[in-house]
Amino acid sequence: MSELFESTAIKDMVLANRFVRSATWEGLAADDGAVTPRLIDVQAQLALGGVGLVISGHAYVSREGQALSWQLGVDSDGSIPGLTAMADAVHAAGGKIALQLAHAGSRGAFQISGIEPMGPSVMETDSGPVGREMTIGDIEEAADAFARAAARARGAGFDAVQIHAAHGYLLSQYLSPYFNKRKDDYGGGIENRARLPVEVLKAIRKAVGSAFPVLIKLNSEDFLPGGLTVQEMIEAAVMLEEAGIDAIEISGGTFLSGKNKPSRTGTQDP
Numbered sequence: 001m002s003e004l005f006e007s008t009a010i011k012d013m014v015l016a017n018r019f020v021r022s023a024t025w026e027g028l029a030a031d032d033g034a035v036t037p038r039l040i041d042v043q044a045q046l047a048l049g050g051v052g053l054v055i056s057g058h059a060y061v062s063r064e065g066q067a068l069s070w071q072l073g074v075d076s077d078g079s080i081p082g083l084t085a086m087a088d089a090v091h092a093a094g095g096k097i098a099l100q101l102a103h104a105g106s107r108g109a110f111q112i113s114g115i116e117p118m119g120p121s122v123m124e125t126d127s128g129p130v131g132r133e134m135t136i137g138d139i140e141e142a143a144d145a146f147a148r149a150a151a152r153a154r155g156a157g158f159d160a161v162q163i164h165a166a167h168g169y170l171l172s173q174y175l176s177p178y179f180n181k182r183k184d185d186y187g188g189g190i191e192n193r194a195r196l197p198v199e200v201l202k203a204i205r206k207a208v209g210s211a212f213p214v215l216i217k218l219n220s221e222d223f224l225p226g227g228l229t230v231q232e233m234i235e236a237a238v239m240l241e242e243a244g245i246d247a248i249e250i251s252g253g254t255f256l257s258g259k260n261k262p263s264r265t266g267t268q269d270p
């Protein structure tokens, strides 16, 4: 039988098999980001169907980091009861579940949150500049928001968290020379551009402890001229491994990468 069907473990998280549902925005959360019965049902059905590890759709860790409508939110303690029900349903179906922690950065949905988006640098687009450059205070607050969100996931009974550092959202923007034009310790060479993702990992680790599995999703490359390259991704991955990441999922592309955008053939751009 294929190894895909064999049990495996990430730290103490024992998985029935090697099938992982990659994070997918379902568009089934409530207007305020709360878990809904339909969203719980989708996750439970995946586990019932035999997926060893379900990774939730991207959940915003702070309001300005929301990317899409009906996106799951983990930005307040009020999210914990709904998330607990979601984790319980997947466990009852025999699966394990990780919460994907996300911040959209310059791709933050101003039309939903009413908050000006922010990123490593002002994002230049065909329709003009978007968002503002983050201050050091903003950077520290973003890392704290990821850590608080991870603690909520753990408290709600999730088996792991996955940091979303792919697809041109906040942490991917920091990694990418296409988006990151900073002149301080967070911009320049890859050791500087990987600083925030590594700091986020360390802040999460402090919040959830050493035994809890912390995963990350990275772009193999951005598929953009002047974007993150495979070689730089490998250097960032090594830094993350040294900082204690438990597993790395490799994806690729951004919302600006044409046919290589992450949703590949769909009309959405997560």
Ligand SMILES: Cc1cc2nc3c(=O)[nH]c(=O)nc-3n(C[C@H](O)[C@H](O)[C@H](O)COP(=O)(O)O)c2cc1C
Pocket (backbone or CB within 6 Å): 022, 023, 024, 025, 026, 056, 057, 058, 100, 164, 166, 167, 217, 250, 251, 252, 262, 263, 264, 266, 268, 270
């Ligand atoms: C409708 C839709 C929603 C998605 N939502 C997310 C998401 O919430 N988080 C994420 O990391 N990726 C999301 N993705 C991307 C997929 O998880 C996956 O990364 C993508 O299909 C490319 O596959 P690959 O990563 O194996 O290259 C989404 C894709 C689609 C089509």
